Amino acid sequence: xxxxxxxxAEQDIxxxxxxxxxxxxxxxxxxxxxxxxxxxxxxxxxxxxxxxxIEQEVSTEREIEIPEPVRDIYRQWRPTPLFRARRLEKMxxxxxxxxxxxxxxxxxxxxxxxxAVAQAFYNKxxxxxxxxxxxxxxxxxxxxxxxxxxxxxxxxxxxxRVSYNQKPYRRGLMENYGARVTPSPSNETAAGRAILDExxxxxxxxxxxxxxxxxxxxxxxxxxxxxxxxxxxxxxHQTVIGQECRHQMEMAGDEPDILVGCTGGGSxxxxxxxxxxxxxxxxxxxxxxxxxxxxxxxxxxxxRYAYDYGDTAHLTPLVKMHTLGSTFVxxxxxxxxxxxxxxxxxxxxxxxxxxxEPTSVDQLETFSAGVQFxxxxxxxxxxxxxxxxxxxxxxxxxxxxxxxGKSILFNLCGHxxxxxxxxxxxxxxxxxxxEYSEDEIAxxxxxxxxxx
Ligand SMILES: *Cc1c(COP(=O)(O)O)cnc(C)c1O
Numbered sequence: 001x002x003x004x005x006x007x008x009a010e011q012d013i014x015x016x017x018x019x020x021x022x023x024x025x026x027x028x029x030x031x032x033x034x035x036x037x038x039x040x041x042x043x044x045x046x047x048x049x050x051x052x053x054i055e056q057e058v059s060t061e062r063e064i065e066i067p068e069p070v071r072d073i074y075r076q077w078r079p080t081p082l083f084r085a086r087r088l089e090k091m092x093x094x095x096x097x098x099x100x101x102x103x104x105x106x107x108x109x110x111x112x113x114x115x116a117v118a119q120a121f122y123n124k125x126x127x128x129x130x131x132x133x134x135x136x137x138x139x140x141x142x143x144x145x146x147x148x149x150x151x152x153x154x155x156x157x158x159x160x161r162v163s164y165n166q167k168p169y170r171r172g173l174m175e176n177y178g179a180r181v182t183p184s185p186s187n188e189t190a191a192g193r194a195i196l197d198e199x200x201x202x203x204x205x206x207x208x209x210x211x212x213x214x215x216x217x218x219x220x221x222x223x224x225x226x227x228x229x230x231x232x233x234x235x236x237h238q239t240v241i242g243q244e245c246r247h248q249m250e251m252a253g254d255e256p257d258i259l260v261g262c263t264g265g266g267s268x269x270x271x272x273x274x275x276x277x278x279x280x281x282x283x284x285x286x287x288x289x290x291x292x293x294x295x296x297x298x299x300x301x302x303x304r305y306a307y308d309y310g311d312t313a314h315l316t317p318l319v320k321m322h323t324l325g326s327t328f329v330x331x332x333x334x335x336x337x338x339x340x341x342x343x344x345x346x347x348x349x350x351x352x353x354x355x356x357e358p359t360s361v362d363q364l365e366t367f368s369a370g371v372q373f374x375x376x377x378x379x380x381x382x383x384x385x386x387x388x389x390x391x392x393x394x395x396x397x398x399x400x401x402x403x404x405g406k407s408i409l410f411n412l413c414g415h416x417x418x419x420x421x422x423x424x425x426x427x428x429x430x431x432x433x434x435e436y437s438e439d440e441i442a443x444x445x446x447x448x449x450x451x452x
Contacts, residue, residue: 004086006248008079013071018239020274020346021232022062023281028232028349029320031057032307037451040317047218048225050126053119056233062278064236066118073117073150077106078240082248082409088376089396096399097254098392099409101245101272102379108173110382110414111268112143112228115237119226120147129222130154134184134209136264137163137336138170139382139414140228145177158184158192158212160339161204162332169418184209191215191313205329206340211313218315229265230310230321230344238271245409246275256287258395260410262387263291263300263358264337266344268413274346277355291347291358292391294366296434297330299323299343300351300358302441307451308342318449321348324436325444331434333363334422335383341444361390362433367426369393370416382414383422 021028030039042054049057056064066074085098103111123131131153135141141157148155157179164171164183171181184204185192191211195202202208210227217225227234249255259276261269273289280286293300299322308323310316323342324330330339343351350356361369366383369390374380381389392410399406416423425431 004084006082006251008244008247010075012244012247013074013078014066014240014243015071016063016065017236018243018275018278019059019062019064019236020278021060023278024349025281025353028345032318032451034309034314034316034318037318044317048214050122050128050224052122052125053233056236057231067121070118070121074240079244080105082245083377084252085377088373091372091376092393092396092400094396094400095403095405096396097405097407098396099249099252099256099407100412101241101409102412103241103268104379104412104415108139108142108146109417110139110143111238111241111271112140113146114240114271115228115234115267116143116147117150118237120144120151120153123224123226124151124153128153128224130156130220131224131226132156132158132213132216133226133228134158134206134213136160136206136339138167138174138418139337141179141181142170142173142177144226144228145174145179148179149177155179156216157181158186158209160184160206160209160336161202163336166421167418184212186212188212189215191315194313203332205312207312207326210311211315214311214315215313229267230342232346234267235270235274235344235346238267239274241268241271241411242273242275245272249409254407255285256409257406258288258290258408260290260292260388260392260395260408262338262384262413263293263343263347264384265340265342266347268411270344270347272411277350289356290391290395291351291356292387293358293360294333294335294338294387295360295362296333296436297324297339298360298436299341301360302436304445304448305348305352306448308448310342318451319345321345322351323448324441325447327447328441328444331436333434334419334431335366335387337384338387359391361387363431364433366390367423367431379412380416380423381412382416383419385413388412
């Protein structure tokens, strides 16, 4: 039998990040200043980000060199393994060949450190002393907390209140790395106080937590802000995933016909698929590319492609993306990392250009898929990753129905060791199929900013 695990050597860690902006047939729409509605310049973003990251945000260079100190840290867990899911294939009785890239081998258990380490590096290099950020389920917060510990930066994390209460162990992990964690909305910021005045028992949202983190960052010259998804430079840093996949699929002597990734803000998805999309745009193979989002927070499938704010208090620049409206508060489902109102502009743009097929799956279906996957392959996926697992299983079953042996590659972006309570709730029958509220989305979309 062929191998089930494809492992690269340390020297195979990519030396460059791949920038999709170099190969796009049309450039991604400009980021606009929230006041003037004119394209922002580097100086507008300077209070939030160091210049190294701002340059990457707008770069159209195809390959951007990974600094050696960042690669040095990547070495601890990269290259990550790629597996053939033979036992899952057997369980499903599918003729499809299912592969998964496993990003859960990082110290915090997800793909997030790929960008956290890079962002901490560029901030340190620019003389920044402290970072602020938001976190949902705590995956991003713990990745950045680890990276800040490596580069001796202070970190203040605003954690969505529902997760702060539901996932105390992620909070504990962040505090262990030395970060300060505050439940959001909080009384520390004007944005948080405004929400609490209106909704004293607000469960919070990523949009609110971003407002708090941005507000704290712009008040201090030595403090900057870091975002764990959505932005071009974040998606860029994740492209080590797809570059490794291409190498590993070559080792397997196979080529993916279908790529699958879950999408919150789009970073793990982009990380895996952008190197493939680029290859296709340069005349190479064009696999089908499937983006999977929660039915309860359906940005790509039900949102509007429009300019919107990244946060609830409207402190951020305007970006063109698929959005449910910046005031939309998604229901409290368990895949906290997918509870955001907007999609990364590059993923939205690629979707608009017809390069990505968006789809959504319901919470119950995702957990059912995750349990099946764990029983077949042993790895317990993060609730977010379960969306990719569910869609990969749907594709594999379609192959079975059609009698076609296609090759499916999905990104298993994180493990679920901190999400056992969600699995216990699922097994106890406490999880529900969650739909979004059409009225709430309509209300939030009615508040979209008007852009000339
Ligand atoms: C944060 C997170 C996500 C969602 O963010 P993306 O930017 O869309 O990748 C998905 N899965 C895991 C495990 C996460 O930690």
